Amino acid sequence: MLSGAALSRFRKNLMGWFAEYQRDLPWRRTRDPYRVWLSEIMLQQTRVAAAIPYYERFLERFPGVEALARAPQEEVLRLWAGLGYYSRARNLAEAAQEIVAKHNGVFPSEPADALALPGIGAYTAAAILSIVYQKKLAVLDGNVARVIARLYAVRGDLRANGTWQKLQATAGHLLAGRSPGDWNQAMMELGATLCTPRSPQCLLCPVSEFCEARKQGLTDLIPVKRSKRSTVELTLASLVLLDPRGQTLLLAPPAPARKSAAANDVHTLVSRMWHFPSVAVLQGQAAEALRKFAEESLFRGRGFRLEFFALKKVRHAVTFRAITIFPFRARVAKLPRVSASKAFPLADLSTVAVSNLTRKVARAALALN
Ligand code: SF4
Numbered sequence: 001m002l003s004g005a006a007l008s009r010f011r012k013n014l015m016g017w018f019a020e021y022q023r024d025l026p027w028r029r030t031r032d033p034y035r036v037w038l039s040e041i042m043l044q045q046t047r048v049a050a051a052i053p054y055y056e057r058f059l060e061r062f063p064g065v066e067a068l069a070r071a072p073q074e075e076v077l078r079l080w081a082g083l084g085y086y087s088r089a090r091n092l093a094e095a096a097q098e099i100v101a102k103h104n105g106v107f108p109s110e111p112a113d114a115l116a117l118p119g120i121g122a123y124t125a126a127a128i129l130s131i132v133y134q135k136k137l138a139v140l141d142g143n144v145a146r147v148i149a150r151l152y153a154v155r156g157d158l159r160a161n162g163t164w165q166k167l168q169a170t171a172g173h174l175l176a177g178r179s180p181g182d183w184n185q186a187m188m189e190l191g192a193t194l195c196t197p198r199s200p201q202c203l204l205c206p207v208s209e210f211c212e213a214r215k216q217g218l219t220d221l222i223p224v225k226r227s228k229r230s231t232v233e234l235t236l237a238s239l240v241l242l243d244p245r246g247q248t249l250l251l252a253p254p255a256p257a258r259k260s261a262a263a264n265d266v267h268t269l270v271s272r273m274w275h276f277p278s279v280a281v282l283q284g285q286a287a288e289a290l291r292k293f294a295e296e297s298l299f300r301g302r303g304f305r306l307e308f309f310a311l312k313k314v315r316h317a318v319t320f321r322a323i324t325i326f327p328f329r330a331r332v333a334k335l336p337r338v339s340a341s342k343a344f345p346l347a348d349l350s351t352v353a354v355s356n357l358t359r360k361v362a363r364a365a366l367a368l369n
Pocket residue numbers: 147150151194195196200201202205206207208209211213214219
């Protein structure tokens with residue numbers, strides 16, 4: 001464990017490098033709790049470049065926590081559409097309401113209060129509270145864990161029982177007490193830009209003299225690759241109905257209380273957002289199964305005689321699921337009246353909260369024109 005003069009030099013080197021080379025990111029120009037919180041949530045599972053336009057659009061529409069708390073969840077999801085992992089947006093909206101109701105509209109500064117909010121775990125709480133309130137809490141995410149594992153040549157699965165806790169303790173030991181927020185960001189920046197999973201740029205690294213993995217020639221072997229959860233292949237058939245005005249029918253997301261944990265549940269696959277009428281099918285039976293579904297659930301036997309045009313197959317991946325969608329387009333004189341459904345212009349779904357999967361199906365349908 002680094003200590004004394006070596007620890008001081010380590011901190012000085014890293015902070016000096018961060019001060020000079022940190023990327024200019026919109027959320028780094030502020031210590032406003034709401035903005036820092038929003039950025040931390042958006043950056044979970046999302047690349048910086050992808051998050052920036054969403055962050056800016058979100059702030060334009062919801063400049064503060066009160067505006068977010070007042071907004072219907074549907075509107076929050078619409079602005080989040082395309083960013084993925086939609087539970088983040090749902091939790092954000094709920095947490096905003098709690099912050100207004102219980103914390104006078106300000107993100108709480110105490111760890112226990114922060115952790116009680118929807119969508120806030122240990123990492124996110126440490127990041128927000130250290131940056132905004134200078135709390136001495138060390139962050140440990142994948143980037144920081146990789147840096148520490150290499151510095152100390154930690155072998156084995158970093159997420160294994162006990163190892164993650166030791167990494168957390170080491171992160172706490174290294175934490176520079178005077179500016180914990182900057183320190184945490186510096187560690188994350190090092191992992192994101194130089195100490196990358198593949199081909200770390202050790203020649204540019206400000207702390208290379210302290211790195212055991214580098215000394216032992218192990219940088220490509222640490223951390224060990226985790227065995228990936230095997231991919232589950234799923235197949236859906238989706239129906240794009242089109243009336244003479246270019247309107248299509250989308251079905252509403254299920255009510256929040258509905259639990260739909262099954263891996264092949266259609267609502268799970270469309271991220272519990274507005275979606276085309278869809279059904280899980282077996283390969284080779286898409287048209288037949290969709291026709292039966294449409295007849296029973298949408299048209300209920302009323303003169304059902306639609307001609308289905310097969311559209312280009314769509315592929316979509318969500319975490320461990322690889323989804324193949326067989327979309328079909330059918331022209332109708334009038335869209336059916338179905339509860340929990342609404343007509344939208346197929347060419348512009350920007351007014352409704354839809355997932356990327358639904359956008360891809362819409363694009364496939366438009367490509368037929
Ligand atoms: S020397 Fe290389 S492996 Fe070690 S911390 Fe720096 S970038 Fe990472």
